[in-house]
Amino acid sequence: MEEFNLSSLRRVKIQTPPPQFDDYRDDNEGDGGDESETLETLKPSMDNGGITTTTEEDLQGPFMGIKVRRRASLHRDYRGDYLDVPSQPALMKILAKQGDRKVLFADKVLKFTGSGKMKRRILLITDFAIYIVDPDTDVLKRRIALTAVDKLCLSELSDNFFAIIIPSEYDCLMASTRKSEIVTVFIEATKNTSNYELDVVFSNRFEYHAAAEVVKEIQFNEVEGGVKTRIARK
Numbered sequence: 001m002e003e004f005n006l007s008s009l010r011r012v013k014i015q016t017p018p019p020q021f022d023d024y025r026d027d028n029e030g031d032g033g034d035e036s037e038t039l040e041t042l043k044p045s046m047d048n049g050g051i052t053t054t055t056e057e058d059l060q061g062p063f064m065g066i067k068v069r070r071r072a073s074l075h076r077d078y079r080g081d082y083l084d085v086p087s088q089p090a091l092m093k094i095l096a097k098q099g100d101r102k103v104l105f106a107d108k109v110l111k112f113t114g115s116g117k118m119k120r121r122i123l124l125i126t127d128f129a130i131y132i133v134d135p136d137t138d139v140l141k142r143r144i145a146l147t148a149v150d151k152l153c154l155s156e157l158s159d160n161f162f163a164i165i166i167p168s169e170y171d172c173l174m175a176s177t178r179k180s181e182i183v184t185v186f187i188e189a190t191k192n193t194s195n196y197e198l199d200v201v202f203s204n205r206f207e208y209h210a211a212a213e214v215v216k217e218i219q220f221n222e223v224e225g226g227v228k229t230r231i232a233r234k
Helices: 089-098 179-194
Strands: 037-042 103-112 118-126 129-134 139-145 151-154 161-165 172-175 199-202 205-211 214-223 226-233
Touching (some): 103 179, 118 172, 118 179, 161 179, 161 205
Antiparallel strands (some): 037 226, 103 172, 151 161, 214 226
16 A cells, blocks of 8 residues: 655544635545545543443444444434525525435535545535535535445544445545434435445445545544544555
């Protein structure tokens, strides 16, 4: 595996509203890059350490007692639409054009491009598809049918990353503090639409197609104060 070292370590914290990021090359314009990213997700400052292992209730859910989860994610009320999509004409126009009306989840996330850069994106999940929208221009960047999604990949640690694996296209690597809710919505949506339960794979090292011809490996390591995440091109 060919690795490319960064000159510095970046600490990534997902916030609401999300922080401002430089305007990097867009999703479909990247050449796949020759970069390696080393990221570190810090544990939140909370009572009782902020981190907890899964409970008996989690054993019945998509996390199957494998994932180490933040205490806040165990007791958070799920709202689904965090952007009030019906009040946003641009988003409603995008959905109407595709014939979608039922929004199961809507929020801003971080999307990793083929070159490993981070971009702010709106993630919409309906009962038929996934929409990735540029929040600055209200332009639809990508629509993925739920039936095209093969599985979701997550680490076993407490971090914000998840990968959507789409064999017929290229995959999506994203990060969100609402990852637990996103995974749950994905599973319920595919179950209702296609009558099958989406696979959720937990591993501290997995591959994904960052672009059509670009395979990357993401590796998670628990370190003091958080989780260090390394992305390298294979």
